[in-house]
Amino acid sequence: MLPFFTDPYPNELLYSAIGRYHFYSGNISFNETLTELFNGRNLLPSIGFGSNMESLVKTLGNKYSVEKLIFDNTIFPFFSPFITKEKQMKAYEDMNGNGRGLNGRLGIVSSKIGVKSEVFFCSNCVEDDIERYGEPYIHREHQLPGINYCPHHEKILMKYPIDYKIYSRLGYIRFDKREMDIFVPKSIEDDTNEFKEIEVKLSKMAYKLFSIPIGSIALDDVFKRYRTLLRQDNWIVNNTNVRSKDFLKAFNSKFPKGFLEKFNSYSKGNQVNYWLQAITIDPNRKGVHPFRHLLFLYFFDQDIDTLIKLKEDVGPFGNGPWPCLNVAATHYKELVVTDLEVAKRKSTGALVGKFKCSCGFIYTRTGPEKDESEKWIRDRVNAYGEEWESKFDELRNMNLSSEEISRILKIAEPTVRQKLLIKEKSTERTQSYRETLLLWKDENPQYGRKEFRSAHRKISIYLYHNDREWLEANLPMKRENLLISHEEKIKKYRSIILKVINKNSDVSRSFLWEKYGVACKYLYENDLEWYNLNFPEFIKYTPKTSFVDWESRDIEYHDKVKEIYPQLLKEEKPIRITRGLFSKRLNIFILSTKRDVDKLPKTDALLNEITETIREFQVRRCCLKIDEMIEREGKVGFEKLREACAVNLRDFKIIKPTLEDYINQKYKNQRT
Structure with a gap:
């Protein structure tokens, strides 16, 4: 066991502590230091991680443990939450061994972000360290890949002037304040980075990862929390799928232009963003760098603290069973519903859950749920069931008002009145409703049951429940129209069109297509000869022509472009010179297109000369x-x-x- 060792300072990298040990031990060669600490020379220093930990702990004695060194004095906690538990254990074994497989296991090799190969420091931290401990040291929060700011002082990190790559392949750098004062120009500390606010926030998020115990959370846990975020903001459809293209566009627009490109994390809207897709769909398919996980959390305005507190995703409507909301049932509000169907509403894309109880009561609710209390809410009742209908009849026979029945059964009063109407069948009402339907059908021969229901909902519901056989015979559903033969359809649609033409000899072809589109389309596709003989003549539209003096317009546009060009070059923030830019600044749409370009030869030649490629x-x-x-x-x-x-x-x-x-x-x- 060593007689002494330079105990690591708070958040000091093990690499830095060994560098200080080498200095204070008086060893001339790094081989001597490696032999003393690791009982061998076959070891290459790793700034952020370390290797042969078990051997080092044996040398240092019981005061240290492998777990404590990894958790307190390496950057491994930055990676740990974003890999699987299996990879966490393998990484632990790598650091106990030679560490050669570590970078691949953490997803560093496949990422364009990588790790920092040089040593960085914060000038304020250096001053604080000297005042508190008498010397500066390498902070692990300053060595995190992608992180360019100190999370404590919000100052840009500076590169230590000694190059790690050429210093010594076996060497350990120890900070020397004199080197910092001599070789680091003060001008580097002048921070004009337009992305500073975002980068500072990311650095603070990254620092908080050091407070998460290794092994307490892994990629599977993080992924389930990510699904919660995606579901809450309606990025998930059909219960599982993510709207990847829309999400990528929204993700890109969250960050200022050039930011994602700076960190090699940008993909155009028409391209596939593989790392973003891996985070949202299949995290085990491809390792994703921790910095990109921070970008993902930033998009949702989350932090490491809120990530830990997030509940794991359990679907848009939580875990079953769910309550039966049938007021008439003996098991009302009991968790007895186990049948759930989830579908997407076409008009809005929202998820809709259909809950079916064994009592026949079926209700729907729009998701995803954002609170446990929403479990007791229903949006719509699809079916009431025998038990509910029996209760309704009982209340109706008691001559209660629709308002009282509505209050007892907890349904809308218009629904009660509608159901009372259905129950009150009479010969006079049935005959009156039949006549209304036949008159509507005569006036609207091209329409069917769906349109009639929209125009006369009350009558449609009454006939459906009390006179269904007659309704089916006189106004069949659309699917039943499919059984009509081709000849019958031709005869039916011809009759409809001729009837309209005979009533109004001035009717136009466009009017017929607008009002009787189904009939017109069928006859055009299947009875073209009759269509051409009987339809009104096609009136050809003759557009008005106007003369444009293209020569004078070419000169005008040329002069305007030439006049504004020097101003664009002098913009405080450089902007790419394109046809679209001139079009926008001069409000001349034609400049951004190739249309009529042959009519503007001078302007086109000038634009070809002055516009820039990327x-x-x-x-x-x-x-x-x-x-x-x-x-x-x-x-x-x-x-x-x-x-x-x-x-x-x-x-x-x-x-x-x-x-x-x-x-x-x-x-x-x-x-x-």
């Missing part, structure tokens, strides 16, 4: 930033330039030679 705009924007950096700092950092201009790495590699030529020419001009 790459040309990237180069111009970078050149403007280069001018600013050279004037302010006297030098250009390519990585800082790329981040400031929000250019992804692939595109930046392509335009980098052009930018280097521009920088060289800039310096050359300064010398001359």
Whole structure:
């Protein structure tokens, strides 16, 4: 056992504590330090995680444990909630062993976000550490991938001037305040990041992950909570499916332009966002980087605290059984309903649950439920059942008013009056309703039962319950019309059209199609010869023509574009020069289309000359930033330039030679 070890400070990385141990032990070679701590030299330092933990704990003695070191002094708690319990155990084994499979298991290898390969610090934290402990150290919250701000002081993190990659493949960096003062320009601390507010919030969310005990929550638990969020905001349809395309558009619009691109997490609306799809549909299919989970939570205005408190998704209507809401039943409000059907309402896309009780009572409710109290609410009754009908008859025979029956059975008074009407059958009423239907049918031969019910709901309901045989014979349902033969349909539709034409000789073809579309369409498709002979002549529409002096218009548009072009280049925030931009600024729609472009040759030639491709705009924007950096700092950092201009790495590699030529020419001009 070692005679001493540099005990880790609060939230200090194990990597940093070992670096301090190497310094205070007086060892010259890192091989000596590795031998003392790990009883071997075959170990490569890992900034964020660590390896051979079990061997290290044996060397340090009972004061330490593997679990405590991993939980308190690595960045593993940042990843832990977003992997499965099985992967949590495997990762634990990796850190006890050589750690080689860890990055793949955590989804780091497949992600474009990765981990930080260099060491970062917050200048305020450094000052606090020196005042409290006499020396600075590497905070694990500053080494989280995707996190660029200190969660405590909300200041941008700065890169330690010693490059970890070339320092020593076996070395451990220890912070030296002198190095920070000498090599870190104060100008780097000037924060002009337009995304600062979001990034600070994400850094605070990330820091809270350190307070979640490893193993207390895993990916399956998180996924069920995500389903709750999706269901509450109606992103889930048909009980399980997610409206992926609409969700992607909404997700992209939540963040300012360029933010998601900066963190390689953007997909266009017509593309598939695989990591977002994995989070919402199948988390086990593909590992998703923790930073992207934070983006997902930010979209829903959630935090780590609220995520932990969220209830896991149990479907749009919770777990059964559900209550029977039949007032007339002996089991009223008891949890006896086990039959539930969930469907999507076509008009709104909302989920509707149909609850069927064994007593025959069927009711529906719109979901998803947001509160337990909604379980006792019904939107509509689909069927009442024999027990309820028996109770209704009993109340009716007691000569109670519709208002009293409504109060006792807890249904709307209009519904009571309607049911009383059905019960009060009489020969006079039946005959009167028959005559009304026949008259309506004569006036509307092209319509059926559905339209009649909309026009005369009370009569339709009465006849359906009290004179159904006559109703079916005189106004069959639409599905029964399918049984009519082709010849009978031809005869029926011809009769309808001829009757209208004979009544009004001036009737037009468009009027017939508007009023009798079903008949017109059937005759056009199946009886075209008769259609052409008997339908009114088609009146050809002759549009009015107007003369446009395209030559003078071309000159006018050309001059306007030429006049506004310099103003667009001088915009404070660079904007890509496109045809659509000119169209919007000048309110000339034709400029954004290729229509009639041959009639505007001068304007078209000018637009072809001055509009920019995406790459040309990237180069111009970078050149403007280069001018600013050279004037302010006297030098250009390519990585800082790329981040400031929000250019992804692939595109930046392509335009980098052009930018280097521009920088060289800039310096050359300064010398001359």
